[in-house]
Amino acid sequence: MALIRFNKPYGVLSQFTDKGSETARATLSDFIAMPNVYPAGRLDRDSEGLLLLTDDGALQARIADPRFKLPKTYLVQVEGVPDSGALNALRRGVTLNDGPTRPAKAEAIAPPELWPRDPPVRYRKTVADSWLRLTITEGRNRQVRRMTAAVGHPTLRLVRWSVGEWTIAGLGQGQWDAV
Missing domain, CATH: 3.30.70.1560 (Alpha-L RNA-binding motif)
Known part of the structure; x- marks a missing residue:
């Protein structure tokens, strides 16, 4: 199981690809070169700071799901x-x-x-x-x-x-x- 802490800069999308934009925007793939990890939750493009990524679906759900009140x-x-x-x-x-x-x-x-x-x-x-x-x-x-x-x-x-x-x-x- 992998768990990654990432200090996301301002202007970076909380996803690995940018679909639907005519101009290229920074994504997680510009910073993280680890296969099969996905964000546990989101952080807006104009927000900064901690973004957790994991390859464990159950952990991803526990971190992101509001029912767990993390x-x-x-x-x-x-x-x-x-x-x-x-x-x-x-x-x-x-x-x-x-x-x-x-x-x-x-x-x-x-x-x-x-x-x-x-x-x-x-x-x-x-x-x-x-x-x-x-x-x-x-x-x-x-x-x-x-x-x-x-x-x-x-x-x-x-x-x-x-x-x-x-x-x-x-x-x-x-x-x-x-x-």
Whole structure:
């Protein structure tokens, strides 16, 4: 059984081929040359961080299936500075267009030491930004981005730090290892 931790860069698709695009986009095959492994879950093209890949179908399902409530922790740069009301709303769960979310762990954090993003996040002199650590136990489409927007703080940068017991600690951007 193979299990791979991959620190997915911004702009990379969470699949090995790019079908349906007229211009070539970066895919997992540009970084990982191991046959017969598949992503356990997805990470949007405009998100960064931990993507797990495996050749074990049962493990892939356990990691990706929301029924198992595997916690996923994100470092989220948001527009503005969320107050206690916004953080408490995330902790209670927010209502999105596809229903209420499960309660999340949410805390304001100091800016983390991360690799530079290419392209960089747009800086606006008149609008402050801040960082959150957000842990969720479900995985709806673009959920973290929709949650922060629902409390009035759109996401500027999204980095998945961990899934369950696995983290990207020690992996540089675009690097992978087998665990």
